[in-house]
Each structure stands twice: as C-alpha cells, then as structure tokens.
Amino acid sequence: MPVTGAVVPAACFDLRGVQVRLGPAPRPPALDGVSLRIVEGERVAFIGANGSGKSTLLRTIHGLLPLTAGLCQRPAGQRMAMLFQRPHMLRVSALHNVALGLWLKGMRWQESKALSHEALARVGLSDIAPRNGRALSGGQQQRLALARAWALKPDVWLLDEPTASLDPHAKREVEELIAEFTATRDGVGANTLVFASHNLGQVKRLASRVIYLEQGRVLADLPVNDFFNPDLLQALCPHAHLFVQGESW
Numbered sequence: 001m002p003v004t005g006a007v008v009p010a011a012c013f014d015l016r017g018v019q020v021r022l023g024p025a026p027r028p029p030a031l032d033g034v035s036l037r038i039v040e041g042e043r044v045a046f047i048g049a050n051g052s053g054k055s056t057l058l059r060t061i062h063g064l065l066p067l068t069a070g071l072c073q074r075p076a077g078q079r080m081a082m083l084f085q086r087p088h089m090l091r092v093s094a095l096h097n098v099a100l101g102l103w104l105k106g107m108r109w110q111e112s113k114a115l116s117h118e119a120l121a122r123v124g125l126s127d128i129a130p131r132n133g134r135a136l137s138g139g140q141q142q143r144l145a146l147a148r149a150w151a152l153k154p155d156v157w158l159l160d161e162p163t164a165s166l167d168p169h170a171k172r173e174v175e176e177l178i179a180e181f182t183a184t185r186d187g188v189g190a191n192t193l194v195f196a197s198h199n200l201g202q203v204k205r206l207a208s209r210v211i212y213l214e215q216g217r218v219l220a221d222l223p224v225n226d227f228f229n230p231d232l233l234q235a236l237c238p239h240a241h242l243f244v245q246g247e248s249w
C-alpha cells in the first residue's frame with residue numbers, strides 16, 4: 001500500500017515563552033510569555049489596542065529585537081520581507097530606493113535596476129520611478145515599500161499596519177496588491193503572511209488565523225471564522241470580544 005501520510009507544513013516561526021523588554025523595569029515587558037507556532041502558508045493577523053505589542057511581536061519574529069526570556073526559532077535561509085508601520089525611504093529616487101536594497105543583498109547594479117523597474121511596474125508606480133522617495137505621498141510610499149518587498153521574493157511577508165493612514169481608495173489598492181503578492185510564491189508552495197491591522201474587515205479578507213494581544217500577551221489565537229463568531233468569541237475570550245465590539249469596521 002502506498003504511504004499517503006499528510007504533509008506536515010514546516011514552521012516559519014516557533015516562539016516559546018518569549019519575553020521582550022523595551023525599557024527598564026518596573027515598566028512591564030512589551031511582550032510576555034508569548035508562545036506560538038506559525039507554519040508555512042498561514043495567513044496570520046495580529047490585532048489589539050495601541051501598545052498591545054503587535055509591532056514588537058512582528059519585529060521579534062523578524063529577529064530585530066533581543067529576547068529577555070524564551071526562545072524564537074526560524075529556519076535558516078528563510079527569506080523574510082518586512083513593511084514597517086512607517087515606511088523608511090532613502091533620499092534617492094523611487095527606483096533607487098528599490099535597487100539599493102537588492103544591491104546591498106549582493107545583486108549586480110544593472111540587474112538590481114532592471115528588477116526594480118519590474119517591481120515598480122507591479123505596484124503601478126512606473127511613472128514616478130525618478131521621483132525622490134521621500135517626496136511621495138503616504139500611499140505611494142506604502143506601494144513603494146511593497147515593491148521593495150516584492151523584489152526580494154520573500155517566503156514570509158511581515159506587514160505592520162500596511163494600509164493605516166491611507167485614503168479608502170489607496171487602502172483598497174494596497175490591500176489588493178498584498179492579496180496578490182502573498183497568494184503564491186512563483187506558482188510553487190504558499191507564501192506566509194503575518195500582519196498587524198486595526199482594520200477588522202481587512203483581517204477577515206486577508207487572514208486565516210487571528211491572534212489577539214493585550215498588554216504584550218496572547219489572549220486569543222483562533223481560526224478567522226471562530227474569531228468572528230461573536231458568541232464563540234465571547235465564550236472563549238471576553239476581552240477579545242469587547243475589543244471587536246469597540247472597533248470600527
């Protein structure tokens with residue numbers, strides 16, 4: 001009989017009892033006792049009030065912050081791209097903002113520029129390629145940051161409130177790009193998406209799993225359909241239920 005064992009997806013991140021302090025005690029840690037495993041192909045949303053630890057958790061899984069306790073494991077060689085809550089633009093052209101990142105990763109300059117043109121075209125920014133990255137609008141900068149991430153061909157996308165502060169039209173456009181870019185990885189396997197958002201409609205559209213944070217702790221970790229089932233959420237996590245009731249849609 002052929003062996004047809006289910007394929008167990010590989011973990012992209014495995015956190016055990018993670019604590020992160022950003023300031024000295026007695027200030028409470030920004031993350032405390034966080035244990036979670038995110039596997040390849042998952043689409044995970046972090047939600048919670050301002051200061052609950054969403055950005056800290058994204059930066060921690062990206063490896064940007066030292067842990068004060070616990071473990072955070074990720075496979076070697078995993079390609080990650082992160083979009084920060086406020087995109088960092090260099091004072092050079094939009095094209096060079098993308099190309100320099102590729103060049104710094106070891107790509108030849110001519111190739112970097114060619115791929116950057118392609119990346120700008122993917123996000124609909126070809127016409128602003130020569131403009132200074134810092135002189136672009138918020139929505140254009142967010143799309144430029146997405147182009148930079150796309151050019152890196154990541155396995156894992158880490159996005160920190162990718163559409164906050166955009167107008168409704170730009171929100172929709174950027175969200176559609178995210179959906180498109182994270183749907184497949186060159187037609188092979190599935191991308192992994194981990195993002196923070198205050199937009200619960202967006203969470204419903206993009207996520208398969210929702211993690212609710214409060215004061216640096218994970219209080220709920222549920223499949224998206226369970227999370228948005230009010231009776232179930234109220235029974236499982238009254239704090240998350242209250243938060244969802246209070247958020248605008």
Ligand SMILES: Nc1ncnc2c1ncn2[C@@H]1O[C@H](COP(=O)(O)OP(=O)(O)OP(=O)(O)O)[C@@H](O)[C@H]1O
Pocket residue numbers: 022023030048049050051052053054055056057085
């Ligand atoms: N650089 C820093 N130094 C000290 N404390 C910080 C720093 N950055 C964040 N914090 C604190 O860490 C906690 C978690 O902040 P974090 O930015 O992760 O929250 P968040 O959920 O992303 O909030 P928001 O919704 O406002 O983006 C907060 O109490 C915040 O004040």
Ligand SMILES: [Mg+2]
Pocket residue numbers: 054055056085160196
């Ligand atoms: Mg944040």
